[in-house]
Amino acid sequence: MSDLAIDVRGLRKTFGSKVAVDGVDIAIPKGEVWGFLGPNGSGKTTTIRMLCGLLRPDAGEGTCLGFDFRTQSEQIKRETGYMTQRFSFWEDLSIRENLEFVARVYQLPKRRARVAATLERLGLVKRQRQLAGSLSGGWKQRLALAACMLHEPQLLLLDEPTAGVDPQARRDFWEEIHALSARGITVLVSTHYMDEAERCDRIVYILNSRVIARGTVAEVIARSGLTTFVMEGEGVRHLLEELRNAPGVDLAAFFGAALHVSGTNRSALERALAPYRGRPGLNVHEAPVSLEDVFIHLQREVHS
Amino acid sequence: MKHFSLARAFAVLVKEFIQMGRDPLTFAMIVGIPLVQLVLFGYAINLNPKNLPTAISIDDPGTFARSLTAALHNSGYFDIVEETNSPAEARRLLSEGRVSFVIEVPVNFTRDIIRGEKPQLLVEADATDPSASSYALAAFSELASAALRDDLVGSLAVRAPKAPPFELVVHRLYNPESVTQYNVVPGLLGVILTMTMVLITSLAVTRERERGTYENLLAMPATPLEIMFGKIAPYVAVGYVQVTLILLAGLYIFGVPMLGSLTLLSVALALFIIANLAVGYTFSTVAENQLQAMQMTFFFFLPSILLSGFMFPFDGMPVWAQWIGDVLPLTHFLRIVRGIMLKANGWAEIWPNMWPLIIFMSAACGIALMRFRRTLD
Incomplete structure (x- = not known):
């Protein structure tokens, strides 16, 4: 296995006549945190969805966690945590029921203990029977992260996880990300916040479906010649x-x-x-x- | 990876059950729709209508006219609400829909009968709805003859209608009193299941898509078969709850008998319920939103009601319509459920309608699975 968690080249996706992603290459070494930046509609979500098998690419090749991302998405799904842009857990299930569902679907051993530990860590033990739909934005985001981490994935794909979240919650969130990264988990996170971009090992800037800048923050700045x-x-x-x-x-x-x-x-x-x-x-x-x-x-x- | 994991299917099933319990509308649909429809239609639908409003125009004051009037009244089919001497007035009553029949007894009716001149007795019927008037019309001829036979005695006996040279023996089997409910209640069982089962699953997947949870579900390792199983199985249980409610209500409210084997009925029900759930599931994989899913459900529901033999006799339909009817699961289920409940049919008798159900169910499940989109494309 290579040392790259994600290694894809020439990613391309069109919706009808609209090109959403065109010739995107991404190679992320294991354990790094990469920021995915770009204006709305530039193709960030589409790229992430292709990486975890939710969209079929029109062209491109490569691997995620050593699996061919076009044909082995089932294996990739088992090792990947994907957090959608919009809260996509079940609002009519309680916090606990959501976590238990995830644990069941991934067939995790020691389900009860794992769910209990997660609730404990989130500080949601007392509110575990509350419906997920009644949580505030920040709590929803924490629940979503905890739920997509429940199966201990090797790769995290986070699509604008901090949109609409207060500064304290954002800070906590990033501390969590860095802690995960220290444990060897690879993270690709899309964001609009510059301070978040600066916390990433490397950034990829995508515009009009093409990558136009990449590297460390210092490199990107230096290369601009501004x-x-x-x-x-x-x-x-x-x-x-x-x-x-x-x-x-x-x-x-x-x-x-x-x-x-x-x-x-x-x-x-x-x-x-x-x-x-x-x-x-x-x-x-x-x-x-x-x-x-x-x-x-x-x-x-x-x-x- | 490709294999079917019961644990993952079970995860979806548990989730579905919890969500069902939290959604008051679903619950209302499960319990409310069958009971309301059964009571409403069970009482409302009558294929052998009686007490039809009738106008009578008598130009003859004789005995026979009076006997006829009395006989009409006693038959229960005719309710004489108007008496008039004007044919124009009678026609107006018919065209306004205030009466269903006009019976005209001509001048000198009694005298002409005695003279053996075969006077004409005119019955005008509002035949816009053929089924509404047919039973009463069929009864009329026999009724009139019988009424006069009692009067034509003694020297007039020669005028009495002659008995046919044979005796007609009719056995109305399985439903001797032609109780409409015996036919309608088992039929409603199928109709209600068709409606609720298709609707419930057609909403199940579209709801996930509308709320954005579909993306999350797809990002998890559950396979299409597991998701389908988990989403269909809870509603099979729901279907059986509905069936229990309907059968109990049918028995205690309408007195519809259950002559055949409950086990056999349960087997047929399983096929029928799953077939309908799979149809709904297929709709949900095509529909973009819940409204579309609902529209598709009604698109399926209408032919099911009209061409299955629930509302109108199947054998009376043209061949092409029977072909369409033969494709619908309700057609076969109706024959099975009526056969088991009213005729005590066994396995051998229902088999000709079981295998089409099995084929339909398998095909519907297959299409649903193929149509299921693993990606968001």
Whole structure:
């Protein structure tokens, strides 16, 4: 067996005339946590569904956990935990019944003990008879993660697991992910949050059904060739329109109260910003390029 | 991997049972529909209608007219609600639907009979619904002859209708009093099962798809056969609960006998119930949502009711319609259930209708399994 948990090449999927995924390659070494990023509708969910056998690829080859992902999806399913974007456990079953169902379907030994341990770990022992549908978003997400971890999979495919979840729950969730990764479990997680992307070993950025950037966060940022200046202070709110169209400025956007101005040509960017330097009350300084700048820049580039 | 795991099928079955218990609508359907339909239709449907509103127009004050009126009344078929002397008025009553029959006794009816002139007795019937008037019409001729025979005595005896040169012996077997319920209640058993069983499973899978839980189910290692087994088996039990309710109600409310073997009926029921569940399951694999599943159910339900011999005599249908009817499981089940309950049919008698049920059930299960989508494509 290779050291890659996922090793697929040339993944392609069309729905009618619409190409959802086109030529996607993903190779994730075992035990790593990879982030899967991209705007809505770019093909993240479709890719994940193909990996766990829920969609038949039109083209592509490769393996998941050493099994051919096109023909051996039954074996892959046994070793994979898939968490859907939308809560997809049974809302008219109680928390306990949901876990027991999962345990039965996977034919897990010591079912009762395992379910009890999971309830204990989730802190849901007292609420185990509550219907899953009555849980809040954060609890649903924790239940879903616990349920898809119940059979101790080697690979976790998580589709936007933290969408609509509060910051504390997100933090807890990521701690759990890192703990799993430390135990050798491979995780592919799609997300829209940049802070989550930064917690991944590597990221894959997919846009319009194609992978357009990949690597560690630092690599992706470095490869973009962007330079970012931050402008703060008086009157900065009125500068956006001027700067957006200035030569040398590829990207101008507010992050909080600060205006981020980025460009791939450093000297042109500096020339564009020169008139603003030294204005009273206005502070212009260089800052590290953020992942978000890179993605927005990539999106613009592809669209133009 | 490919083998059938009872444990996984059992997992789906347990889940299905719990969900059924939590859904008040399903529960209402299981208990409510059979009882309401049975009581409603059991009392409402009458294939031998009596007390039909009748207008009589008498232009003759003689004895025979009066005897005829009395005989009509006593037969129970005719309820004389109007008396009129105008044929136009009588026709109006018919066309307005206020009466089903108009009987015209002509002028000098009594005199003409005595003279042996064979006067005409006119019966006009609203025959828009042939079955509503046929029993009463069939009874009429015999009734009129009998009424007059009592009056035509002594010197008039020569005018009395002659007895036919043979004696007609009719044995109404299995249902001597032509009680409609004897026919309708076993029929309703099949009709109710067809409706609820198809509907219940057709909703079962589409509901999963609508709620998004289908994706999760597919991501788990349960095979199509296990999922189907787990989803169908609980409703087989439901079907038997319905059957018990209907048979008990049939026995105690309508007095419908159960002459044959309950065991044999149970075997036939298993085939019939599973066949219908499989049809519903097939619908659910085709339908995009619960509304579509419901529409498909009714698409199946209507021919089942109309062409199976439940509502109208099967042998009266044209051959092509009988072919369609022969494909439907209800057609064969009706013959089996009526045979067992009313005629005490045994295995040999019901076999000609058992094998079509077996074939239908196998085919329906096969199609359902083939249609089951393992992926979300």
